[in-house]
Amino acid sequence: MSKRKSKLCSMRQAVSLIRDGDRIALGGFAIYQKPMALVHELIRSQKRDLTVVGSVNSIDVDMLAGAGCLKGVETSYVGLEKFGLAANYRRAVQAGEIRVVHYPELISWDRFRANAEGLSFWPVSYLGGSDIVNLNQDIQTFLDPITGKTLYAVPAANPDVAAIHVPAADIYGNVRIQPRHLLPQSMDVAIARATRNLIVTAEKIIKTEEIQKTPHLNVIPAFRVRAVVHAPNGSHPTPVLGVRKMDDAFFEKYVEASADPQAFHTFLQTLILQTRDQAAYLKQIGYEQIGALTEEKEGKDGVQHSGVVGGEFGPYN
Missing domain, CATH: 3.40.1080.10 (Glutaconate Coenzyme A-transferase)
Incomplete structure (x- = not known):
């Protein structure tokens, strides 16, 4: 190994x-x-x-x-x-x-989900009648092969x-x-x-x-x-x-x-x-x-600070 x-x-x-x-x-x-x-x-x-x-x-x-x-x-x-x-x-x-x-906030997240799943797009059902579709040529419409309803393919974030x-x-x-x-x-x-x-x-x-x-x-x-x-x-x-x-x-x-x-x-x-x-x-x-911006002492909120490599700013800055 x-x-x-x-x-x-x-x-x-x-x-x-x-x-x-x-x-x-x-x-x-x-x-x-x-x-x-x-x-x-x-x-x-x-x-x-x-x-x-x-x-x-x-x-x-x-x-x-x-x-x-x-x-x-x-x-x-x-x-x-x-x-x-x-x-x-x-x-x-x-x-x-x-x-x-411009993408709606939730769909912006979904674009990263598409990449995580290895997809080129994320299917969305609720963009009909929106100017998001009218003004964004990267969003493509397609028919759901199960229901036959119109869906929208939002490109992955890439x-x-x-x-x-x-x-x-x-x-x-x-x-x-x-x-x-x-x-x-x-x-x-x-x-x-x-x-x-x-x-x-x-x-x-x-x-x-x-x-x-x-x-x-x-x-x-x-x-x-x-x-x-x-x-x-x-x-x-x-x-x-x-x-x-x-x-x-x-x-x-x-x-x-x-x-x-x-x-x-x-x-x-x-x-x-x-x-x-x-x-x-x-x-x-x-x-x-x-x-003055330090919020909590070291070791809280799941962060254990023992074993730190380097000094105050580290050896690589």
Whole structure:
């Protein structure tokens, strides 16, 4: 039996798996548990012509839109929820710079389910009379061979690469998530099952023995994972359930900056383009502000933090 190989790498190495023009899926849900450190590295790497395929998106898509990384978006929603509109995204769409394909929220999830089941489409029965069908030429009608009723074939999501941020993983790609499943965690699982090119960024890198102690929390197995990155606070400013709180102050500054293209350009330069990596980004934000976001002590919510590999930011950032 061959020895397993570590999949632990730097964020830059992980992002190299994403090519210009790829279809990418970004985990989390709305403004919760987004793989933002990876989004930052996509911007630093000047990736172009990406298409984000998702369900409910927010600052991840808005930031990529403001940085000029996107060609298309296929989702049900892009916005900042209680913080308001996604101004960069809105400007880019209105200017015709981004092609938008709208799917209802539930059907957006079903598109990932189609990939997980090895299907090219997901059958839907309730789109009749909707402009979703009229305006989306990718949705095809067909007759149910059992009932003879009209059904609608919604194309699978087909992400080339996907990325999620999780509380903990081992170096081989076994992922531990929270035992309490809310929408962000469920979306992560759905995305993970829709691709074999999954990038995992993790708050903690733990020993495989720790994973084995609670196998019921390892709902994303190693064989689906291409790369693992140690990225503490890698979802900032979005929260991680049971680990980090949302950074409301950052969101408010982000909304203010994104209201004006030039102000956002300065914001992007200062926090991302002129910072070398995640550690430098966090230093720019301020460790006191970041530290205040810690929600619970280590070891709660199913995450055992013993056996951590590397220091505060890990040896690979």
